[in-house]
Structures are given as C-alpha cells and as structure tokens.
Amino acid sequence: MTLKIVALTALALAAGSTAALSEPLKIGLITTLSGPGAGLGIDTRDGFMLAVEQSGAKDVEVLVEDDGQKPELAVQIADRMIQSEDVDVLTGIVFSNILMAVAPSATAQDKFYVSTNAAPAALAGAGCHPLYFNAAYQNDNLHEAMGEYANREYKNMVIMAPNYPAGKDSLTGFKRYYKGELAGEIYTQLGQTDYAAEIAQIRASGADGVFMFLPGGMGIAFMKQYAQSGSEIPVIGPGFSFSQDVLPAIGDAALGVKNSGQWAKNLDNPASKRFVEAFEAQYDRLPSIYAVQAYDAAQLILSAHESAEPSDTEAFRQALLKADIQSPRGKFSFNTNQHPIQDIYLTEVVKEDGVLTNHTVETIFTDHGDAYAADCQM
C-alpha cells in the first residue's frame, strides 16, 4: 500500500512539473502487421508515422502493435494500452470486425479513437460517440459513388459482394443511389478464391455491367478469373477492390477499370504531391489509400494536440472537429457524426511507368457526407 502511495505521489509531482509545458501526447496504433491482411496495416503504419515524422513534434509518442488480424488480440492490446500505458488516443485498426471489438470499449473508457479506415454503419448512426472519429470515410461512401456513376452508364447490373457485414453494407450503399434494374444480387463466401460459378452466372445474366466489392485476395482472384472468362461485360467497383496493395497482383486485368476513391495519386493539390513524394522517398513504393487515410488521421491528432491538452477531452474533441489540416484529399471537414465530408472521385486504373495505379477522372460527389449522420444523437 505504502509503495503505491509513494508511486502516486511521484506521479503527481511529475505531472505537476510538466503541466507548465504542453502535456505529451501518447498514441496507441494497433494495426494488422501479420497475417493475410498485413499489407493494409503496413501502409497504415507507414502513412501514420510519415505524418508524425514530418511534424517534428517532440512530445508525441506512438506505440505500434500488431493485432495479427485477431479481434481478441486487439482487445488485449487495447486494454494494455489503456490500462497500463495510459495512451490518450487509439487508432490504426484496418478491419471493421476488429474495430467493433476495440472502439466502443475504448470510448467507454474515455479514450479517443480516430479510425484510419474501418467505418462500420453501426458507429456512424445511432452508435456514434463523441470520442470516436473517422478520418477515412463511412464504409458506404465509395459504394454510393459507384451507384451514382452507374446510373449514367448501365441499366441492368449484377451486383456482388462477400456475405459479411461490410459486404451487405456495400450493396446497400450501392443500391441507395443506383436506380437501374438488377440482373442479379450475388453474395459470395468470405475468403472465397474460386469464382467460376459466379462468373458463369454473370455471363448468363444478360447484364450490361457488374458492380463488385471484393477486397484483398478475393478481388485479385475474381479479376484474374474474370479476365480469362471471355466475358465482355464491364466491371466496376469501389476503390477498395482496386487499391494500390492489390493492383500489382491483379495485373493488366485491372487496366481501365472504373472505381471510386476520395483520393488518387494524380490529384492536383500541393499536399498530395508533397505526400506522394515523401512516401515514395521514405518507403520506396507508391502509397495506397490506406496510407493517405492514416496520414490524415495522424495530421488530425497532431493538429488537435497543438491547441488542446489530451486530458481535457472536450477541448481536444473540439480541436479535432476543426480538422485544421492540409489533406492530400483536398477539402476535408467533419460531419455531425464525426465522419468526413469530402469529395468522392471516379477513378480509373492506369499504367504509369509500368506500374498500375489509379487516376481520378472526375468528381462524382462534392462535399459528400453519409446516410447515417441523421441517426447520430450527440
């Protein structure tokens, strides 16, 4: 008992002595650095750390941990970061299922969570929270954009996604804007690797377009197999299916595919150019959208720290809400549910110096929020 009191006193003294300066900021970055989804986590970490290094902030500490794409491991790490390391902000999780395991309990313990990617509907609507921010998008946004785009090009579409919550959200988001006919609505297994049966169905459906949301390896497999099938029906999809991490593995089969994103490498603004240059210089590869999102999340947290103490949650929250950053995406602000309001672009897979990447073609949505903000009571 005595020991504990002494320790507490020491802590109090330490706290007192630094109170004159700005409080140091401790950030817990939990992301997927091993397992099948590690590529996304590595980009997240690298994008985040790039912003931290560029800021030159000295009083910021980032603890990086690998969740191995296992929700229970992520919870364990988050508990440690909250209970033992006393971090101020958690961030970095790539996958919705892991986010759902960590974010609600983190905010319940009075910690900020700033999402770098995952944005399930459950946390954007009725389940929103003053300490939960999303720096990326709302899951539905990119699908909604493709629905809007599809209205101009197609009249009768097959839509396809894996049978899991993000997959269902995807098709729901697409249908929210798409007004044409549906020739088929196909749900595949999560992690499915062979799409012969589905491709046969698509070819026989008489559709004039295919919308597919198949992230990671699933999209790689589908696009390669689709290219071999001889089908002439064009494929479109959200940016997740054609992001920088999977494009090299899909190869030329992806060339010319229209997709959507809130950023692409060719976006004409100084912040984007600076970011791409710095990222390539630092890591010797092209940044993916995940890196951009993490980069912005880090910028947001750092900008808030410039004007508010993390211990004063309300002040820090207000500072975050200002979104006072130079985003590579251009305009960026927060909606009432603390999800982004931003432009969504039509992008196209192109080959640049022998490397596949996305270029923006046009703007689909200007200052786009999401459908759930109305349900969010804060």
Next chain:
Amino acid sequence: MSLPLLIEQALNGLQLGIMLFLMAAGLTLIFGVMGVINLAHGSLYMVGAFACAAVAAASGSFWLGLAASLAAAAVAGALVETTVIRRLYARDHLDQVLATFALILIFSEGTRWLFGSFPLYLDVPPLLQGAVALPGGVQYPAYRLAVIGLGIAVAIGLYLLIARTRLGMRIRAGENDREMIAALGVDIRSLNTIVFALGAALAGLAGATVGALQSVQVGMGEPVLILAFVVIVIGGIGSVRGAFYGALLIGFVDTAGRFFLPRIAGLFLPPADAGLLGSGLASMLIYAVMAVILALRPKGLFASHA
C-alpha cells in the same frame, strides 16, 4: 437457366474437383503409406504457388515457374520429411497434428519474411489466355480446361504409378504392412521420403496452377487444406481412388450449392435475402454432406481394406 450455363457450371464443378484431387491425392498417399496426418500440406501448396510466382516474375515464363513449383515443393517436402515427419511415424496422431500445426506457423511466417505481406502477381500463360468456344454454345476459359486436362493426366499417371511400377508396388505393400515391407528389405526410409516429396510436389503443382487464377498470398493453403481433408475423409482415408471420387463429389456439390441454393431460396424470399441465405447455406453444404456420408459410412465411401 439455359443449357450452356448448366454445362459451364458442370465444367466448373469438374475443375474444382480436379484441383482438390491434386491436393487430396498427396495427403491420402502420405497417410496411406506413412500413417501420418499432415496439416502442413497446405503450406506446401503455398510454397508451390510462391515458387511459381517468383520464378515466373524473374524469368518471364510461366512454364519455368511451374517446373520450379514442382521442384520447390518436392524439396520442401523431402526436407520436412527428413527433419520432422520421420520422427513422428511411431507417434500417435496427436503429436503429428501438433508438429504439423507448428510447421504451418513456421512456413507462413517464414514465407512472409521472404516475400513480404503483399500478394504476388502470377498470370495465366499467354498460350492459355482467354476463353474457347465449346460445342453447345459454351464459352470456357482455356486455362481452366487445361487444368482439367492436367488433373486427369495426373490421376492417370498416379494410377499407372501405383498399379504398374516397382515404386507403386512398394507403396501398395507399405500401405498394407509397414513391418513386412521392411522385412522384405525395401528401404522404407527412402520410400517414405520419395512418397512425401511426391505428395508435396502434387500440392505444389496445385498451388502453382491455382495461383495463376487466384491470389498468391500467405495463408492461401489453409482453406483448400480443409477442403482436401473433407475430400479424403469422404473418400476413405488412404485411398487414392477415394480421393479422386471424393474430390469430384465435393467439387460438384460445392459448385451446385453456390449456383442453385440462392435460386431455391429466391422462390421464397426477396432477392437480397435469398442471396444471403443461399450463400450462407452453400458455405455449409459440403460439411453437411460430409457429416451425412460419415454417419452412414463411417470409413468413407472407398475405405481401403480394414
């Protein structure tokens, strides 16, 4: 539902079955001859795919990659057999499960170490690009047809190997009585290594051929490993013939389930719900089929002799 579509789906079932057979044949051979259950068989599949992708990328030739996949997987298999599996013959299945589970961890993390976390690129060779027109108005990818042909060739080759050659005779003798074959003066150690390497090479071949259609990434072997186990258990463990028919059965059932179940559900439900329910049921279908078969025939459809 047109006839060409049905034919195409049947071909898809056949192709999936053939691919599973390549995996299952190695597994069941290894079990039949050595009595070893090898969970790391999926890792050898992955080794084949990575070797093919790496060599194809470096040399520009898919065919060199394919040869490399056979070689790499066979070498990895022989290495695994001589360093680990050899010590497990006398052990119970529990130790085998555990050791080969450990091998999965080592292979997966080791591959990530070597190749990084991003999927590798591997494309169908130019010769087999695109679709060909078959009689009956069916368009079918040339590469998948080639995979079917390759699988049937391997099945025939395996049959001839086991039925007609000295090695096959030893394999058959080894299946029946390990002690007897040792007493006959056959070098059982090298026989085991050869069979293990052969099984591994088949897995590597499967990994490479499939890698061209899918994504070459760490962990790609696990889903197919579990399917291959379902196949050999349904077929009767240790029976190569059983593995062949079991693989075709699973290939057809899985394809049919994915194709028909959403349509059947669609008779009762709105399309979105039917798609969800149908695909959910389809993902469970093969396991249900397996449970039914084993409830009726506990030793599988083609149990090798008692």
Next chain:
Amino acid sequence: MAEPILRVAGLRKSYGGLTVTDDVSLDLRPGEIHALIGPNGAGKSTLIGQICGSVMPDAGSVSFDGRDITRWNTAERARAGLGRTFQISTILPEFTALAHTMLAVQARQGTSFRFFRPTALDRSLRDPAMQALARVGLDGRAEIPAASLSHGERRRLEVALVLALGSKALVMDEPMAGMGSEGSRELTALLSQLRHETPILMVEHDMDAVFALADRISVLVYGRIVATGTPDEIRSDRLVREAYLGEASA
C-alpha cells in the same frame, strides 16, 4: 448331457470371393474345455470374432445362455456373460493389475457412469478385485502397472478379469502363445480348475496343452469343421491326420 451354454449354428462369413467361415456349427457345454485347432489361415480368428461380436457373420446364428446373440455387439455379449481373452494380451498399459480388475468388477456391477466417488477408496470395487487376483496368484503384484507384468502374469491377469467379471463362459484366443514351459504349466493348471465354474472355448496351437486340457476338440480347416470329438477320437481321425497333423509334421 447338460444343455450347451454356447451354440454356433451354420455360421458363414466371406470377404469378397474368399469364404473364411463355411457353415460352422459347434457348441460349448457346462464344465468343459472345448479346443478349436487348425492350421494357419483356417479362419480361427474370424470365427472367434464372430462369436465375440467383433465380426458380423453373413449367415447362421450364435446363441448364448438360451438367447440369440447373433446381432449383439461385443459389450452386450460380455454383459450377458460371455468373456474373452485376446491372442495378443490385450491390456491397458497404464493400469495396475488391481485397476484392471476393479474395472472388471465395476463392469459387472454396471456402474461405469458414476462420476463422483474415487475408485481408489471404494471397497465395493477393491475387495472383489483383490479376491480375483488372489485366485490367479497375482495378489502380490496388484500395484504393478500392467506394462511391467511378465507375459505369463498378463495371461493370468486376463483370467482374473474373467473371474471378476463373473463370466458364464470364456472364449480364449491362443492363451498359451508366447509362454515358456513353466508359464504354460501354471496356466494349464489354472484353466483346468476354472472349467468347472466357467466353461472355456479355446483356440490353441500348443498341442500339448490342447490334449492335456480339452474335453473335446474341433478341427477347423479352410473355414470348415472337419471333425469334432474327444482328444482320443481326434488323434485317430484319418481326415484330421491328412488335413492337419500331416501338414503339421511336414
């Protein structure tokens, strides 16, 4: 003559084209030892398997203690009182001799689904088990793990199990196999006594033991019984000499 306790009638079993049990009929009467002999590959083990329930016959019947048990499983036959010993001593290597025998007592009582009381302190198991061990002369070796018992001791342990189980009849698959002459003599004496409470059907290759013990002998050749009779009758049977003893001496 007393009513037979075990009766096998018209038993048939074939694997593919190979008939391994061909219309076999035999019986076992109270108080007797009935030996089953025959050359290797005569189908003795398959026949034992069908009598004890590990192999199902294609045709024919097995009745025991007045009941048709043809379709019963091994455990049901054992519960009805048909005990068996195995060709290769079938023991539980981690169990002591006492633990084995206590298991047999508990099986006899039908109390294997009791989850709470520790067996080690349970006199209702322990006492009958020690008695059975004493009868085969293993009471001094009660706490020795079966894996450390000698071959002869394991054979005697198997007999103790049958005693503890209270079997009404006993089927023994080559009890003398692998025994030294000393062990064989001891076991012969033990079995000779045992027949009066538990009649024994035994498959045996050791002709000395067979002719010393058996009240009746049946000869099985190629799945078929070619002769049944007293040791003397068998010794003088021409068919047997040709088919079996002749071959044995060759």
Next chain:
Amino acid sequence: MPERHAIPVRSLLASLAIVLFPLAYALLANLSGETFHVTLATRIAILGLAATGLNLALGLGGLVSLGHAAFFGIGGYVAGIVASHAMGGEPLPFGLPASAQMASVWALAMLAAGLFALVVGAISLRTSGVAFIMITLAFAQLVFYLAIAWPGYGGEDGMALILRNPFFGLATMRPMTFFLIAFGALLAGLAAFAIIKASRFGAALQAARQNPDRLAALGVRPDRIQLVAFVISGAITALAGALYADLNRFVSPSMLSWHMSGELIVLVVLGGVGRLAGPLAGATLYVLLEHFLGGVTERWQFFLGLALLLVVLMGRGGLMSLLAPKGAGHG
C-alpha cells in the same frame, strides 16, 4: 492403505504451484496497479479452463478433437447473444428469460454446447483416428460458417458487449473482480476434472483410450463412455468461451476458427496431456510467450512454431513432465 497409494508429492506441489500462479500474478499486478497484467492472468485462467475441458476428452479419453473451437465459440456466442437480448429487453427464443446474470449465461452456454457435443460426438465417434480428427474439424467449420452467414448477431464482424455481464452484485468491469470470477470457474473446472478422473467413469474412460476392445470385452461400450466424456468436455470448454466473451466484451467467428481448435490442442500438449494442471501450465506458458515474445518481434509466430516443434520432437509429456515426471502408472 497409504502404503499402496503413495501420494505423489512432487506432482502435487507442481500442480499447486501452477494453479496458484495466475492468482499470485493477478494479485501482484493488482497491487502494483498494473491492471493490464490482471487481464493477462484472467486470460491464462480462461484459456486454461478451455483446455482443461479439452483435456478431459483428449487426455483421459484419447479423443483428438480438432473442433473444440466450436464449443468455445458457442459458449462465447451464448454470452454475447444473451447480453444483447438482455440489453434490448427482448426475450430469447423458446421463451427463455433474457437474464444476463453470468450464472444463468453459463448454464445456458454449457447446455447449448453440451447438446451440440452430443450430436457431433454421436456421429464422430462412429469413426476413429484421423477420421475423428477431421470430422470434428468439419463440424467446427460448419458452425464457423454458420456464425458468418447468420443474418443476425454481427456475422463476420462479431458483436461487442459494451459491458460485462453482471455476476450477482459484483462490479465485473473491475479487472480483479472479473479475474476472481474466472479463477473460481477454473478451480471448479479443475476439480471436476480431478473428480471425474478418479471416478468409476474416469477409469472406464481411460480404459477406452488405452484399449477400447478390452473395455468392450469387459461389457462396457467404449463409445458411450467417450460420448459422455465428449459432452462434458464440450460443456466445460463452452463455460470458458462464455467467460472469454465477457473478458474481451466481444464475440466473433474467430473464436470458432480452426486455429482456435489447434491452439487449444497446443495448450494441452504443451502442458502435459491427461495431467490435471497440464492445460493450465500450457496456457500460462502460451499467454506469457505470446505477450513477451510478441513484444519483441512481429515474427513471434515463427518462433512459437519452432518452440512447439521442439516440444513435440524432444520433450514428450510437456511442461508437467519437466516439473514432475510421471511415476508408475495408476488407474
């Protein structure tokens, strides 16, 4: 009869040390304010309990189940589903009251998993050896895909329990309180294992592992004995699953994945198959390795694999046989 039942002192002491380790670890962590390490100790206790359940089937009964994740996950999902119904005030199916009290959640979890184990066991026990391993795996995969495909309860994303379920009046969100609850469940599980092992049923079960033909020849059907053991085993693992859901305040299909089944086997074998404290020893080692090795290198799974391989190839009998070599066999 003390001379005939010499008490294996060393084994007893080793077991005691292993059982008390999580308690001491948690108390020490609590005292020094390191609440996270209390959570770590809780994880050890819960995984130890799950593996103790498996040990009953695997260690005593020789049933190598590669599908125990199904029971673990069923326990977790029962906890999660009951909690979500209780929060929304909706009754459960079959008119069961939606009380989120841990005690009733546990009973429900064990009942559900026990029933499932009865079905799985009845079919799987018709096979043996590798076929048994594979068919238990297949059944677990069935549940895994069901959890993903089922329209309610979060699917692949899983479901979060914002708060832990209540346990009478206790503050279950306090790490130490929850640890003590989990530790109590662990002790109950270990006691159940020890009592069953020493009982008549335990004797029959161990006989069924060593030689099912012998047991059948004594008139006891080995498959019935093994089936009952499988059901009890599944129920204990489900209890651990329910606790695990409360620990993480989260349930997802990853609890049902075949890696989880593999890990449970790893825990049992790492600690010592069939030994009372074996699974707990394995869980302790595994969780501490994961924590400390995971802090050092991202490649920790590679080294875990190597370590496992060495344990299998070199040290037979696991951790317990290092601490207390098994003496002469006994019933």
